[in-house]
Amino acid sequence: MTMNLSQQQAAWFAETFQKLVKTVGSVVLGKEDIISLAFVTMLAEGHLLLEDAPGTGKTQLAKSMAATVQGTHHRIQFTPDLLPSDVTGVMVYDQQTQKFEFHKGPIFASLVLADEINRASPKTQSALLEVMEEGRVTVDGHPYEVGSPFMVIATQNPVEQAGTYRLPEAQLDRFLMKTSIGYPAIEQTVDILAGSANRNASNRIQPVITTGAIAEMIALAGTVHVAPAVLRYIAELAEQTRENKDARLGVSVRGAMALTRAVKARAASRGRNYVLPDDVEDLIEPVWAHRIVLDPEAEFTGVTGASVIQKAVSAVSAPQEKDATAQQR
Template identity: 65%
Template structure:
């Protein structure tokens, strides 16, 4: 499948191509990750918005399968990094080694150099190692001994953390959580999907027989194309009002940042194009607000003690904040 991109605003023809291609990608990943279409769509949206996603899940819910299926679908490479307390930053990024035969230092790339990187149980590594990973996520390049090495496109980190077992873990600070474009959860499959998974239990890896449906270069072109989706001033105003509501809410100590607003708009552009539209509507923002904004909130102590979740706060704010009903007046 080839890209269909040109410079300038997205056309109706390009939007139709984008939607068809996005649907094909979702269906292909869905062959391995059964019954989780919405999470697959969110993950692909994060990839095409050139961001990263945090999955908070119990073990055995298919996180590794999702990362491998995504890499196979976009004809990219896949690496899994098991984060442990003794993991060093160089174990992630790579290291420079002196070659005695040639008399020069050579850079040996670490596992971060892949299209899709699964950072498993990121909260088990030391803050120094977490920071090394998050720096690469932000910069899309590794700098060692003054030399920069780009990680390429597409590049996506799928980080996971276990929400149940917290002993011996290093909690991600709010500033680092803010660098993830989205946070969501795979959860357990429904009954029908579980039965289907059990029926195919003879195949230990459902991604082994998967074929790519798009080239890595075409994925980069799709990301560029999504960036050209039109966002009206009224939509930007709506996103800003949502963020401001999270900051002034009685149950939060810290609301969504400007980075969070930018992330929501970037994701909404991809979501709109995936629906075959060259423009964003309020429903795109509503669909993504919980996944994009929730992990950026810090709750008030009393609200946290009462069992209130950030997701509930964002959902309430969505119901209380009136979306735009018409385009902003052009002057």
């Protein structure tokens, strides 16, 4: 039987989490909420999709996160002529040994930035499917593990759609969260401009913890207690999205499992060893909105995934705190 997270472990988790967010926040200014979401995604063993205009700090976010956890970072610029082997790696014949050897692609890193993912062909996009779900790449029948932690931060530009390939629903479902960084406030913009001479601020970041400690945090997040009442709350919310007439496809069981993993990491990041309904309501939109496929007519009238979720939250009663903490102590 799995032991629940102790209060002492939860306090250490929260303290370390805040150090990580603060360190990245020294480079990606004024975006603590987004940085927090990104680290929750990492600690829930998920991947993040950022839909943002160019120049909002996506690369800095990925490089800074990798630096704080003493991990490796690779950036892949997705283009229409990018091949699957350019992402995963390729078998190369070695003249000396007279054998084929696997040369790892840029996907083998702690944190991979898949820049403008929707510019690559569906064939290349699908090269990410296995590694994002299974944590390994299969080449010529041989599996190659990418290691832990492993996280993909993918970006897509919402402004320019010419020459792009829309991500299929199966691919979108691989991302634990979808959000956007957005432009900073005036005060933060002034600070960024004042330090504009140093374009590689992320290079100055000192590691906060090792990748081994991140793996430990991931394991601890999995032991956070989720009361039956909260699990039922998540299940009922998912069912509400499926029953909504404006949604052609609601949230699947996999989507409900993704939210459960995310809220465990969020609770631990706040120094708790149990999940509250507030954690669910905080994360439900970034975890679920991109998973909902809308009816075309409803979409034309302005219905969004977020509005379907808000309707579900209004329709389902949240459990009381005493029920959410049941069987905890």
